[in-house]
Amino acid sequence: MTSIDVQDLTKEFGARRAVDRLTFRVLPGRVTGFLGPNGAGKSTTMRLALGLDRPTSGTATIGGRPYATLTDPLRRVGALLDAGAAHGSRTGRDHLRALAASNRIPVCRVDEMLEETGLTTVARRRVKTYSLGMRQRLGIAAALLGDPEVVLLDEPSNGLDPEGIIWIRGLLRRLAAQGRTVFVSSHLMTETASFADHLVVLGRGRLLADTPVRDFIHARVQPRVRIRTSDTDALEKALAAHGHDAVEHADGRWSVEHAHVEDIGRLLSAAGVPILELVAEEGTLEQAYLDLTASEAEFTTSTQEV
Amino acid sequence: MSFAPALRSEWMKIRTVRSLVGSLCAVVLATVVFSALAALDPGGSDFDPLFTVFFGVVFGQIAAIAFGTTAVAAEFRGGALRLSLSAVPRRGHWFAAKATAVGLPAFAVGLVTGFASLSVGRAVLGSKADGPGWTEWIRGAVGCGVYLALMALFAAGLTALLRSGVAALGILIPFLLIVSFVVGNVSGGVADFLPDKAGQVALHRAWDGSLGPWTGLAVTALWAAAALLAGAWRLCRRDA
Known part of the structure; x- marks a missing residue:
């Protein structure tokens, strides 16, 4: 089985530490989402894994070997890094053919991948006439050209239309179901949660989370209850007696964090508090992710000030 | 490991871009x-008479340099180099394939240019072409091919070193059009060893500097080799 192993990986650009002692594994058979705000070091990590950048310290290996030592690497690992990598004056098909030739991949794979990515009709047009979404599809076709066991995609849904986004979701799920190692970066949490099984979250080059998506949601998305009442004193008293903190909003509604509507409803009814409205609210996944990355930002700022 | 697939890929990259094919045609046409x-x-x-017949090389070499530069410069735009190196991760290996894919077609086109100039030039000169023997004419035509290939390689190496086609052309074009014309006429001394002056001795019937036709081309080859090695060194050392 082929996994991506990142061990104590650090990359400095001058004084800036883009990747900071990162350790994680990307395992086959599932889609691993690689999340982090812009500039968190996702692309740098991917370049390090592909041997394009040299780490300051630490290692990144694919199937236990550094990428640069692989023979015909496109047959083992496929990557999409920049959608602009194809020369504008070349046709999409020629771009893929040149790439295939370098790794002795038969030309029939080129046409298969053009078909798979929906580019067959524009294959003989020059790349400069392509839209961003079409270039992105061409980049994905290039990544899958060698039928690789390991797929690394940097922001693959950039520039794709809604139909394209649904297509890529299906594609990623399919690749993982075939037992491949699929590693996909994004800065959008909800989008990533729609296709990923596992999450690796990065903030300022550091590992913030390495967890299954379900656990992430369970641990970080906190339930919240919203209440409207005609007797605020009784409400406050009843909630305080059970150790709940209620916050009053400008519109007269109250909200209780980290609470389930079943518990709050029961205790308020037992206390005889008149209820006008009782609503269960789930904090969004996006919010949980923002909280995680924001706390990292604060942490970094405060340590720098010390 | 196997060099052929990398070379095949690099040659396809050159063949499939019209401006590169165009600059090769321009070498023949301008010369x-x-x-x-x-x-x-x-x-x-x-x-x-020999240099009169090959005089156009002074202009044709600009197209050869443009060819060498654009072929390499395309890799330094839009992350193309990352894609190329992810396909062929051994960088020295990859760069050797790139240089071969630039050098061989440039040499082939250079030879065509040499013999085309030879026949056209001699036809136009008519009786004035009498003088040089066949060995001299052939030496001029072959020297023309070698010279154009070496200038394309020199430009390719310089582009890899500077990581920019604009920077490489910005140095080479003024150098060839101005510096070499001004300094080059002061024959003898250091000027003889400039990459273009040294190589162009092979296109002359008579020369008075310290370099002959083949030693002159060898000096140009040293310039090209130095530029390529410097380019390869930078490519291998830097993050892609």
Whole structure:
């Protein structure tokens, strides 16, 4: 089985530490989402894994070997890094053919991948006439050209239309179901949660989370209850007696964090508090992710000030 | 490991971009046309029938340099180099394939250019072409091919070193058009060893510097090799 192993990986650009002692594994058979705000070091990590950048310290290996030592690497690992990598004056098909030739991949794979990515009709047009979404599809076709066991995609849904986004979701799920190692970066949490099984979250080059998506949601998305009442004193008293903190909003509604509507409803009814409205609210996944990355930002700022 | 797939890929990359094919055509066209023009009105006390026939190389080499530069410069735009190196991660290996894919077609086109200039130039010169023997004419035509290939490689190496086609052309074009014309006429000394002056000795019937036709081309080859090695060194050392 082929996994991506990142061990104590650090990359400095001058004084800036883009990747900071990162350790994680990307395992086959599932889609691993690689999340982090812009500039968190996702692309740098991917370049390090592909041997394009040299780490300051630490290692990144694919199937236990550094990428640069692989023979015909496109047959083992496929990557999409920049959608602009194809020369504008070349046709999409020629771009893929040149790439295939370098790794002795038969030309029939080129046409298969053009078909798979929906580019067959524009294959003989020059790349400069392509839209961003079409270039992105061409980049994905290039990544899958060698039928690789390991797929690394940097922001693959950039520039794709809604139909394209649904297509890529299906594609990623399919690749993982075939037992491949699929590693996909994004800065959008909800989008990533729609296709990923596992999450690796990065903030300022550091590992913030390495967890299954379900656990992430369970641990970080906190339930919240919203209440409207005609007797605020009784409400406050009843909630305080059970150790709940209620916050009053400008519109007269109250909200209780980290609470389930079943518990709050029961205790308020037992206390005889008149209820006008009782609503269960789930904090969004996006919010949980923002909280995680924001706390990292604060942490970094405060340590720098010390 | 196997060099052939990398070379095949790099050659396909060159073949499939129109401007690169166009600049190779321009090498032939510019050289032959300017050689023919020079042969129309030969003269002066230091008339050299050989150099008159190959005079267009002075212009054709600009196209050869443009070819070498653009072929390499495309890799430094839009992350193309990352894709190339992810396909062929051994960088020295990859760069050798790139240089071969630039050098071989440039040499082939250079030879065509040489023999085309030779036949057109001699036809235009007519009786004035008498003098040089066949060995000299052939030496000039082959030297023309070698020279153009070496200038394309020199430009390719410089582009890899500077990681920019604009920077490489910004140095080479003024150098060839201005510095070499001004300094080059002061024959003897260091000027003889400039990459273009040294190589162009092979296109002359008579020379008075310290370099002969083949030693001159060897000096140009050293310049090209130095540029390629410097480019390869930078490529291997830097993050892609």
